[in-house]
Amino acid sequence: MEQVPILKIGQTLFVSIQIDLQDESVMRLQEDLADELAATGANGVIIDITAVEIVDSFIGRMLTMIGSISRLFDAETVIVGMRPAVAITLTELGLSLSGVRTALNAEKGLEILNGKT
Amino acid sequence: MDELRIRSGDDVVRVRQQVRNAAAENGLSLVDQTKLVTAASELARNTLVHGGGGVAQIEIVKSANGRTGVRLHFTDEGPGIANLELALTDGWTSGNGLGLGLSGARRLVDEFELNSKVGAGTSVMVVKWSR
Numbered sequence: 024m025e026q027v028p029i030l031k032i033g034q035t036l037f038v039s040i041q042i043d044l045q046d047e048s049v050m051r052l053q054e055d056l057a058d059e060l061a062a063t064g065a066n067g068v069i070i071d072i073t074a075v076e077i078v079d080s081f082i083g084r085m086l087t088m089i090g091s092i093s094r095l096f097d098a099e100t101v102i103v104g105m106r107p108a109v110a111i112t113l114t115e116l117g118l119s120l121s122g123v124r125t126a127l128n129a130e131k132g133l134e135i136l137n138g139k140t
Numbered sequence: 141m142d143e144l145r146i147r148s149g150d151d152v153v154r155v156r157q158q159v160r161n162a163a164a165e166n167g168l169s170l171v172d173q174t175k176l177v178t179a180a181s182e183l184a185r186n187t188l189v190h191g192g193g194g195v196a197q198i199e200i201v202k203s204a205n206g207r208t209g210v211r212l213h214f215t216d217e218g219p220g221i222a223n224l225e226l227a228l229t230d231g232w233t234s235g236n237g238l239g240l241g242l243s244g245a246r247r248l249v250d251e252f253e254l255n256s257k258v259g260a261g262t263s264v265m266v267v268k269w270s271r
Contacts, residue, residue, distance in 0.1 A: 024149070043157065045149035046185070077156065077174055079181040080240040108174035116178065116244035117230060 027052045029059050035136055036060065036098075037129075039071040049085040056089055060096035067136035068093050071129055073104030083118040090123035099124065101132035142198040146214075152184040155196045159212065162198050166208045167270040176210060176268040179245040183214045183264050186241055191216025191262055201267065209250070209269040217261040224254055 024047045030037040036059055042048065056068060070086065072078070078086070090100040101124045105113075113120070126132040142162075144155050159180040163173040180196070187194040194216030201209045221227045228246060233239035242264075246252040251267035 043153045045153045047149050076160065077178045077181055079178050079185070080244055081181075081185060106174075108171045111171050112174045112178045112248065115175065115247050117240050117247070118244075 024048055024051065027055075029055055031059070031063055031065060034065050035067040035069060035133065036063070036065045037069050037071070039074070041074050044075065044082055046081055049082055053085055053089055053092065057092050057096070060093060060098055064096075066098045067133075068098055068100040069129055069132045069136070070100065070102045071104045072102060072109070073106070073128075075109065076106070078105075078109050078113055078118075080116060080118060083113060083116070083120060087120055087122050090120075099136060101126050101135050103127065103129050103132040144196045144198070145193075146184050146187045146196055146216075147193045148188070152181065152188060155184045156181050158198055159210070162200065162210050163268065166200055166210055168210065168268060169271065172268055172271070175248040176212075176266075179248040179266055179268075180212055182241040182245040183212070183266070186262075186264075187214045187216045187218075191218030194218070194261075203269060207269050207271075209267045211251075211265065211267045213263060213265050215261065215263040220258040220260055220262055221254075221256040222258050224256060227256075228254070 025042045027040055093100045103126045124135055126135055156177050160177045163176050184196055197213040199211040201211045226232055228243050230243045231239040249266040250269050253265040256262040
């Protein structure tokens, strides 16, 4: 199983998913992020899915859960870089990713987090 | 016809990659490739989690009017599904998922056929046609 690295820059945790996600990797990421949030007190999480070719119902649910977990640590999650084909497919699948913010790219995601006071 | 075993999470990833390749090589648009690969991911996970593992087959088919399609078969010898209609309902789940796997996969493809026998296993066939 491959692991997704988490970077801390300022008060934000950055996650860029560059691997073909299998279920165990996503669950591991969820646990690692909760640990990092608790350890660092970061107040924002940016998850970059530019390289992610598909988001199915399991991955979608995990992303939503990461948003909920982050909120328990007073941190906001922004998912950035979703491919157009992924957005169309997710919608048809019936997933709305409610509870997490999305932004076009990492820069816009960071603006959302920085606007948070 | 390519046949792939599904016994682990890694195998699910491999199925997705092979389906992606087959879809791209046979002229499906990027959106249609993504839909088919997403459906394959849902169905391969079902085969693994609910069917206790099984087999995926990838086949290239031609329609009467000359269109090319990618047909996928997922077969397991697991416990089977007692109520097919219920299993295809949005939001109905046998586990702790969202209940969008089967019903969502059906929406993402052009043809969908589900057969199951309690105690004998489940097979799902889907097709996505090039436009």
